[in-house]
Amino acid sequence: MSTIPHDHAGDDHAHDDHAHHPSGIMRWITTTNHKDIGTLYLLFSLTMFFVGGVMALTIRTELFHPGLQIVHPEFFNSLTTLHGLIMIFGAIMPAAVGFANWQIPMMIGAPDMAFARMNNWSFWLLPPAAIMLVGSFFVPGGAFAGGWTLYPPLSVQAPIGMDLTIFAVHIMGASSIMGSINIITTILNLRAPGMTMMKMPLFVWGWLITAYLLIAVMPVLAGSVTMLLTDRHFGTSFFNAAGGGDPVLFQHVFWFFGHPEVYIMILPAFGIVSEIIPTFSRKPLFGFASMVYAMSSIAILSFIVWAHHMFTVGMPAAGLLFFMYATMLIAVPTGVKVFNWLATMWRGSMSFETPMLFAVGFLFLFTMGGFTGLVLAITPVDIQLQDTYYVVAHFHYVLVAGSLFAFFGGAYYWLPKWTGTMYDERLGKWHFWCAMITFNVTFFPMHFLGLAGMPRRIPDYATQFTDWNMVATVGAFGFGLSQLIFVYALIKCIRGDGAKAPAKPWEGADTLEWTLPSPAPYHTFETPPVVK
């Protein structure tokens, strides 16, 4: 971890705060400043989070009671598909890139990202892609309804909405690859003098590994959806069984991307939590080097476990065993991380401000999601639970209580630095407890539903599943409404309605961004800090 040799908080940055950039809407369209672009990413992801959230609430409303109530089955399936795509590509990933844009240059003492114009371009590719994705609801045939995994033959036969989805995935993939190139280059080439790799904060490490994962797997996704496109329109038969192609091949290629994608969403969250826990435990992180090696191991192992998503398609017994054991192996570095976080808290002078509450919430719920992941790794069990609500519960524990809770924690942690105003602690705590309780009310019963055999992606179900579905729907509305508390707290902060934030509002924080005044000036580290 880095040490701070020089306090920049007292430096006069006022001269450049508003200089050299246009104002109004053009500031945001033409900006090349990493902080502006970080803000754009975060606001975009929050917007898409609510778009995907409204879809989730429509799904839950339909499932409140057995029978068909408010939507047609085809539209229901479009909602589940788009909910997944929007939450992954529109909400979680852009949020992580938003954090990276804001924090990485400030944490490594760089003046900006390495390729500032490409950074602007990376962001502005996203809104058209999102419009295409959501706009596919309004074209003939509606949005794709075959699930976010885009499996053929449905994706080969689907109407024009599928083409919009393919193009949207292409554009978002291009944006991610450009963003990753930028992040890796910034981290490798623009670190402050003295900041060796092992002195980098863990958030930066998490993102470095994530960016390598993105570079490796995003082109694979792009390649596979390109092949889908040529199957649909140019007479090829990569995945079209009628022409000699193999639909199962798509699943292999897709999950070669899809499983590392899970870690692409969770590693930045690991990084955020690794910043928050030592700060509020007032102790250095336990086992820094082992955390780095654990994240690297998780990233490498993520490439050799993809077929655990498709145990039921038919594989040789040796293949099933290999993917089962390889999947279980990921529990080892993950366990190292959980152990280190707990050891950091052990005998620390802990306090439970909102960021720490979200970090501890993350730790508890992500570990539960990890355990259900181990259950699903066991091949014979997975064959029983494949495509049931148990799987839905598992990945929501990992991605909502994992990534999302960590991002909320990170937002509260760095909001004072970003806005110069302390967030309302009372609102933050209300947000956490409402989200924590309603999240569990929503998703814990899904374990029971899945174990009882309720399949996912259906608008109607047998009556014995009614009670837990009702509970889950009530919880979902509570969870959705609790996010409005966050929006209110955020607006208060942005408007400056709160106590003025000092340069270092958290006494245990020791990374470079806390040497800057709050709010962080428009240009930072023009003179590189020296890290000892």
Place this chain on the structure above:
Amino acid sequence: MATQAQQRNADPRVRRANVRTAVILATIALVFFVGIIFAKYVGDASTGMTVLGAAVLLFLVLAIGRNLISGRRR
């Protein structure tokens, strides 16, 4: 007027290093993108393995090579 931050990014050595890193990363992405389509087009599983292996080896050679060269300079 350029700020000091812009000047620091405009240092020709830093710019060259940035572009070199970006080109290597973009090449890896391109190899994966073209490789996966080519492998499926040929239809032979060994082609896919060769592409994947070549990409990984290329990456390791470049990464280790760069590290060794920069270590020798230090």
